[in-house]
Amino acid sequence: xxxxxxxxxxxxxxxxxxxxxxxxxxxxxxxxxxxxxxxxxxxxxxxxxxxxxxxxxxxxxxxxxxxxxxxxxxxxxxxxxxxxxxxxxxxxxxxxxx
Numbered sequence: 602x603x604x605x606x607x608x609x610x611x612x613x614x615x616x617x618x619x620x621x622x623x624x625x626x627x628x629x630x631x632x633x634x635x636x637x638x639x640x641x642x643x644x645x646x647x648x649x650x651x652x653x654x655x656x657x658x659x660x661x662x663x664x665x666x667x668x669x670x671x672x673x674x675x676x677x678x679x680x681x682x683x684x685x686x687x688x689x690x691x692x693x694x695x696x697x698x699x
Contacts, residue, residue, distance in 0.1 A: 613627075613628060614626065614627045614684055614686070615627075616655060616675070616677055616688075618637070618648055618655070621636055621637060621638060622634060622635070622636060622637065623635045623637045623648055623650065623653065623655060625653075625677070625679065633679075635650040635651065635652070635653035635679070636650050636651065637649060637650035637653065637655070638650070644658065645657060645658045646658075646673075652679055652680050653677070653678070653679045654677065654678045654679075655675065655676070655677045656675070656676050656677075657673040657674070657675050657688055657689060658673060658674050659672070659673060659674075660672050660673050660674050660687065660689070662674045662675075662686075662687035662688075663687065664686065664687050671687035671688055671689055672688075672689035673687065673688045673689030674687060674688075675687060675688035675689075
């Protein structure tokens with residue numbers, strides 16, 4: 602599953618998780634890749650790797666730059682510090698129940 606996030610306030614950042622790889626992208630930086638494994642519990646989804654932890658907890662979460670609500674609050678901790686933002690599913694992108 603993919604997790605994307607943006608920091609509050611700027612600068613924008615994004616983390617994409619695919620399988621056992623997380624990619625951190627930020628403006629003016631080279632993308633950084635981390636090998637991760639999922640370590641979740643009832644309260645949070647956690648991806649952990651060498652010098653990298655991503656924690657997603659149930660929202661709702663506002664990105665602060667629009668009225669969009671995301672399904673999860675996201676925090677990443679890595680060598681350069683901690684970034685906080687939103688992720689998961691955008692509320693306005695959810696499929697209507699049929």
